Amino acid sequence: MGEEYVSDDFTACVRREFPALAHKAYLDTACIGVAPLRAVRAVTDLAQGMQYCPAESGTAMHGRLNELRAQARPLAARLIGAEASDIALTESATHGLKIALESLPLRAGDQVLIPDLEFIQMGVMWQQLKDRGITVRTVPHDEAGRIGVDAVRAELTRDVKVVALSSVQWTNGYRADLAALSELCRRRDIWLVVDAAQHLGALPLNVRRTPVDILVCGGHKWLCSPFGTGFLYLDPAARPRLRRPLAGFFAAEPPARTWGEAFLRPDLTPLQDYEFSEDAYAWETGGTGNYPGAVGLSAALSLLLELRPQRVEAHLRTLTDYLTEGLDRLRLTVVSPRDPRHRSGIITFTTGRPSADAALMGSLLAAGVAVSVRFTSGVGGVRVSCHLYNTLRDLDALLEATEDWQRRPRRNGRPTGHPQPRRSAAAQVVRQRALIDALDDDLMGLITARDGVSRGIRRSRFEGAMSRTDLAREREVVERFHHRLGQNGTRLALELLRMCRGDT
CATH class of the missing domain: 1.20.59.10 (Chorismate mutase)
Structure with a gap:
């Protein structure tokens, strides 16, 4: 059975922020994360405050809400080593990717490369550009489920203008060599677009040391934001070459100190020349924002920064090492990479048959252990997501329930009977x-x-x-x-x- 190993302050903070997980083995963060107490309170406080409109007017209240929303930008910037001016707030990774696709200066005949292990959304969105004459091709994975730099290089032609990929793949948790891919793309003047939804919150990433042109991240997974939120990073060197999307007036510079003051001017008209900032927020929708989501995201980011990404990564390394050893003992095939350079918070394993993987997942769920089954291009199995709030006891619960499933009698290859509840009253x-x-x-x-x-x-x-x-x-x-x-x-x-x- 596992022993605790992280520092007392880390453990105390996590227990305080996630009280409902004290005796629940939630190992499905790659699908959706659990909101910390501070994020839930931030959203609740904002919603309750709206009953009273504490500002002196609706105009003042709207300005205050925009200020609260803006506080998420510097926190997201700190997480990735960027500046607040490089961050645009979005509703999700999908929203950020949509902005990226509409902003890139692509023409008919250009090609985009994506790994064949990509999350479905990546393929769905890029493929919609084919009516503009843009072709999307996939980079095949190797027998170990990896998408190496050499594999990408082998697919490059003069028509490839974009390499788009998830820094951590959703089915097997493969962590890409972003530094090498960044160097490769910059040498060839190719846009590098990164979906970090399965990366940030679990693993450190610094865009100063590992330059990317565009990075998108949703908030509801490893960042643990309670509502549909996310952010978009735009490299300041890349922004002048990007198309600016259509946006509302909040994305423009007000013709006064604030928009509230601009509304007082009798010469204000809807049809006039508006100036847009060179900052990334000009790529936002520019309308009334998701204010509860933004304050929840800010609170969740503050927790991750307080715990420090490097400590979270060390915690996950211990968990994934322990889980991999336990799966080896049970003679199950670990699909995820074992090389620490390519490992993430996701460990995927398989029984060898997709139907049995699905059956095992059902048994684990019945035993109170939350996991998923995911496949892409033939790669996948039972996906276990280890995050900062998980402990070795959670993994013991998973391993014990899996071993119980293996021992159950089978009829036509399928286990019979019902799993016994793992927890006592x-x-x-x-x-x-x-x-x-x-x-x-x-x-x-x-x-x-x-x-x-x-x-x-x-x-x-x-x-x-x-x-x-x-x-x-x-x-x-x-x-x-x-x-x-x-x-x-x-x-x-x-x-x-x-x-x-x-x-x-």
């Missing part, structure tokens, strides 16, 4: 108590926020020479709680009113 209680603790934290935060609003009301009533307490309003509060919760609601409302009366 006591363990289930502990897990559920962790959820209660998280909910209690939220309740205490809401009570504190309610008290703050109540203080503001009392202050306003005092300044307006009104009575300190509005009994009619308090009756409304009690009645609303009683209607939803009965007598318990009445008692709860009275206690809340007592707690929030306080002293002005």
Whole structure:
């Protein structure tokens, strides 16, 4: 059985931020990550604040929301060693890739290379350029499921203008040699477009040391952002050569200090020449943004930066080493690369038959171990995603459930019977108590926020020479709680009113 090995501060921070995973083996981050407590609270606080519009006007509130959204750019920049001016915020990796495709100066006859192991979205989007006369070709993987630099080089012709790939492949977790690919593309004046959705948050990447022209990343996987978010990196040297996409007015420079001030000018008209920044945010949609998603992304990025990408990578290296050794003991075939230079947080293994892989996945899910099965171009199997919140105990749970599946009697090659639940009732209680603790934290935060609003009301009533307490309003509060919760609601409302009366 695995022992804990990471530093106390790392472990304490992770346990605090992911209380619901204390006794849950969630090993499916490559599909969707788990949001940390700080990200959930950031979204909740923003949504609750919108009930009151704390700014003095809607215009001021809109400006404040744009400022909150913009705070995600410098955090994303720090994660990859870029500048905030190089970052555009997107809804997803797909959104970022769409902007990239529309911005690249490609012409009829140009060719694009993508690995044949790519995530389906990569092929779907690039293939839509064929009506512009642009051809997409695939680089074949080798027998070990790798896409090496030599394989890319062998496919290069004078018509290849773009090499587009995921820095970590989604089925087997193969980590590309981006440094070598970057050098190859720059020598040949080829655009390098990188999808880092399966990379960032799990592994470090610095675009100063490993230059890429365009990088896209979704927030809902390894970055652990709770809503549809992501970002797009545009190399400052590449931006002058890119087409600027159609965008709304927030992507343009306001003809005053702010757009709110511009709206006050009587000479403002819809048809006039607008200046656009040279910064990457000019490639954003330029309309009302996904503000809850942005504050959630900012909070999630702050956690990753606090834990430090190098420490997260070391944690994942220990987990994947341990898992690989355990799979070897069970005589299962590890599909993912063993070379540390090409390994990621994804370890994929197979029983040797896709149908059996799917059956094993079902058995693992029934045992409370979340994994996926993924295949592309014949490469894949049971995909295990090890992230910062996982422990060796999670991997023990997976290995034990897999061994139990192997031992079950078979009929026509298929296991019979049902897997036994892995957790005892006591363990289930502990897990559920962790959820209660998280909910209690939220309740205490809401009570504190309610008290703050109540203080503001009392202050306003005092300044307006009104009575300190509005009994009619308090009756409304009690009645609303009683209607939803009965007598318990009445008692709860009275206690809340007592707690929030306080002293002005």
